[in-house]
Amino acid sequence: MKNEEIKYPIYLDYCATTPVLPEVIDAMLPYFTTKFGNSSSKDHLYGLQAEKDVNEALIQITHLIHADPNDLVITSGATEAINLALRGIYSEYCNKGNHIITVKTEHKAVLDTCNYLEGIGADVTYLDVDNEGLINIEELERTIRNDTILIAVMYANNETGVIQDIASIGRLARKNNILFFCDATQAVGLLDIEVERLGIDLMCMSAHKMYGPKGIGALYIRKGIKLEPQITGGAQQNGMRSGTLNVPAIIGFAKASEINSEIKGKEYQRLKSLRDHFEEALLKTGKVKINGSIQNRLPHVCNLYFTEKEADEIILPLRDKMAVSTGSACNSKIVKPSHVLKAMSLSDNEANSSIRFSFGTQTNLDNVKICINNIESILI
Numbered sequence: 446m447k448n449e450e451i452k453y454p455i456y457l458d459y460c461a462t463t464p465v466l467p468e469v470i471d472a473m474l475p476y477f478t479t480k481f482g483n484s485s486s487k488d489h490l491y492g493l494q495a496e497k498d499v500n501e502a503l504i505q506i507t508h509l510i511h512a513d514p515n516d517l518v519i520t521s522g523a524t525e526a527i528n529l530a531l532r533g534i535y536s537e538y539c540n541k542g543n544h545i546i547t548v549k550t551e552h553k554a555v556l557d558t559c560n561y562l563e564g565i566g567a568d569v570t571y572l573d574v575d576n577e578g579l580i581n582i583e584e585l586e587r588t589i590r591n592d593t594i595l596i597a598v599m600y601a602n603n604e605t606g607v608i609q610d611i612a613s614i615g616r617l618a619r620k621n622n623i624l625f626f627c628d629a630t631q632a633v634g635l636l637d638i639e640v641e642r643l644g645i646d647l648m649c650m651s652a653h654k655m656y657g658p659k660g661i662g663a664l665y666i667r668k669g670i671k672l673e674p675q676i677t678g679g680a681q682q683n684g685m686r687s688g689t690l691n692v693p694a695i696i697g698f699a700k701a702s703e704i705n706s707e708i709k710g711k712e713y714q715r716l717k718s719l720r721d722h723f724e725e726a727l728l729k730t731g732k733v734k735i736n737g738s739i740q741n742r743l744p745h746v747c748n749l750y751f752t753e754k755e756a757d758e759i760i761l762p763l764r765d766k767m768a769v770s771t772g773s774a775c776n777s778k779i780v781k782p783s784h785v786l787k788a789m790s791l792s793d794n795e796a797n798s799s800i801r802f803s804f805g806t807q808t809n810l811d812n813v814k815i816c817i818n819n820i821e822s823i824l825i
Contacts, residue, residue, distance in 0.1 A: 455767045455812045459805035460603055460631060460746060465697070466656045466806070472700040473658065476693035484690050485681055495692050502699035509702045510629075510648065510665060511639040518664045518685045519695060523630040524554040525675075526649035526664035529686065530626050531558045533672030534595050534647070535567055538624070542592030548572045548580055549788040550607075551599055552628055556784075559597070568592075576790050577738035578607035585614065589621050599628040600638070600648075604772035604785040604801055605737035606631070606746025615644020624670065630654055630662075634705035635713055635743060646670055652694065656806065657701030661694035716804050717744035719813050723802065724749070726817045732824050736786060736799055745804040748772065750791070751824070755798045759823055767816050772801040 456464075476498075484499045486492025503514035520526040535545070547559055549571045559569045570588050572580050580598065596618050601608045611627060618625035626647040629638060634655030640648055647670065651662040666672065666685070679687040724747050727733045736748040751759060756771045772783055782796035791799070804813075 451811060451815065453766055454764065455816055456807060457802045457804060457812075457816065458768050458770045459808075460606075460654075460772075460801060460803040461770055462653050462659065463656045463805055464807065465653075465658055466701065466704060468704060469657055469697045469700045473693045473697040476696050480692075482692070484692055485679070499690060499692060499695055502695045505699040506663060506702045507665070509633060509638070509706055510650070511641065512665050513668065516666055516668055518666060518682050519690060520649075520662045520664055520686060521660055521691075522653070522662040523552075523628065523649045523651035524662075526651075526662050527552070527554045527628060528558055529664055529675050530647045530649065530666075530672065531555065531562065531595070531597065532675055534624060534626070534670075535562050535565075536673035537671050538594045539566065542590075542594045543567050544590050544593040545569045545595045545597065546572065546585065546588050546593060547597040548574065548599070548609075550574050550578060550602055550604075550785045551597065552603055552630070553784075555597055555599070555628060574788050577741070578602060578605050578736075578785070578789050579738060579741065580609060582610060582613050582617065586617055589617075589623065593621070593623050595624045595626060597626045597628070599630075600632040600636070601629070601743050601746075602737070602785060603631050604783060605748045605789075606743035606803075607737045608632070608636075608741045608743065610741075611643050611645070618646070619644050631743060631746075634702075635709055635716075635745070637709070640665055640667070647672075652698040652701055655701050655705050658694045658697040661691055661698050663698070712806075713744050716808070719804050719808055719810065720745055720747055720802075722810070723747065723804075723813050723817060727820060727824075730821060730824050736789065736791065746801065747803075748786075748799055748801045750795055750799045752798070754824065755794075756800050759800060759820060762823060763819050766819050770801050771797075771799065 482491030482495035484495040507514045507517050563569050598609055598614050615625055624646045627645045629648050630651050633650040646667045648665040653659040674685050677687050681687050732753050734750045736750050782793045786796040
C-alpha cells in the first residue's frame with residue numbers, strides 16, 4: 446500500500462470498537478428486507494424462518510467458545526450481559542451468601558454493578574493486582590469465605606490487554622463450589638476459549654469487538670445455573686431476557702463469529718508481529734515504557750507510558766493522523782487517571798501520560814511505520 450492510499454486518521458483503537466466486515470453486512474441485509482420476520486411469531490413462515498435462522502446463528506456463535514447454543518442468552522451487548530449475570534446471580538443466591546470477589550481493574554460495567562449490589566446488601570472484595578496487572582491466585586484463595594457466592598474476573602483487560610490465569614481461577618471456583626463469571630469481551634475472537642475446560646460458569650461477549658454490529662452481545666450461562674431475569678415482559682429466551690430478538694444483528698454476530706473462528710490463529714500472529722514492531726521501535730527512543738505484563742496479554746494491544754509527555758501532547762497534535770485512546774475519560778482540559786493503571790501502582794502523572802494502542806484487520810505494516818514516525822517526531 447502506498448502512503449497516498451492510506452486512509453487518515455489511521456485507526457488504532459480496536460479495543461474500543463471494530464469496523465463491521467463487508468461479509469457481515471451482506472449476511473445481515475436480507476433480514477432488514479425480505480427475511481424480516483419476528484422469531485417469536487410461530488403462526489406463519491416469516492416467523493418460523495427467522496426462528497430457524499436465529500437457532501442456526503446461535504450454534505455458530507457458541508462454536509467460537511465451545512458451548513451449547515441452549516446455554517446462550519442474547520443481550521444488547523456486554524454491559525447488559527454483565528448486569529444480567531451479576532444482578533441475576535446475587536438475586537438468586539443471596540440467601541446462600543452475600544460475598545462477591547472481583548478485581549480493581551475490572552471494566553466499569555462490573556465495578557459499577559458491584560457498587561450497586563453493595564448498596565442492597567452485597568459484601569464485595571476488590572482484589573489488588575501487581576504492577577503487571579495480574580492478580581495473585583493465592584490471595585484470591587485466601588479471600589474466599591463460606592458466604593462467597595461469586596468470583597468475577599475478566600479474561601483480558603480492555604486497557605492493557607493483560608490476560609489473567611483463567612484456568613486457575615476456574616479450578617479454584619469449582620473446588621470451592623463458587624460461581625465464576627468472566628468478562629471475555631476483549632478475548633473472544635482472538636483466543637481459543639473453551640468455557641467448560643476453563644471452569645467458566647458465566648461469560649459475556651460483544652459482537653462489535655470482533656467485527657460484528659454494535660448493540661448485540663451475549664451471556665453464556667452454564668447449564669443448571671439459575672439467575673433472576675432483569676428484563677421481563679414476554680418470556681423470550683426461556684424467560685431469561687424478554688423482548689423481540691434483533692434478528693439482523695444476531696445474524697451479523699454469527700457471521701463475525703464464523704469469520705473469527707476461521708482466521709483467529711493466523712490473525713493472532715499477524716497482529717502480534719505488528720504490535721511488537723511498533724513497541725520495539727518506540728522503546729528505542731528511551732522515552733517509552735510498556736504498562737502491564739509483556740508475556741500475558743492479547744496480541745493486538747499495547748499500553749505505553751510516555752516518560753516525557755502527557756497523553757494529550759501526543760494525541761491532540763496527531764488527531765488527524767491517527768486514532769488512539771487513553772483508555773480512560775480524558776480530554777485536554779479534564780484528566781481522570783485510569784483506574785486500571787492506578788491499580789497497577791502508576792502515579793496520576795504516569796497514568797495521564799499513557800496511551801492505549803490496539804491493532805486490527807485494517808492495520809498493516811505501512812500504517813504502523815507511519816504512526817511510529819509521527820510519534821517519534823513529537824518525542825524527539
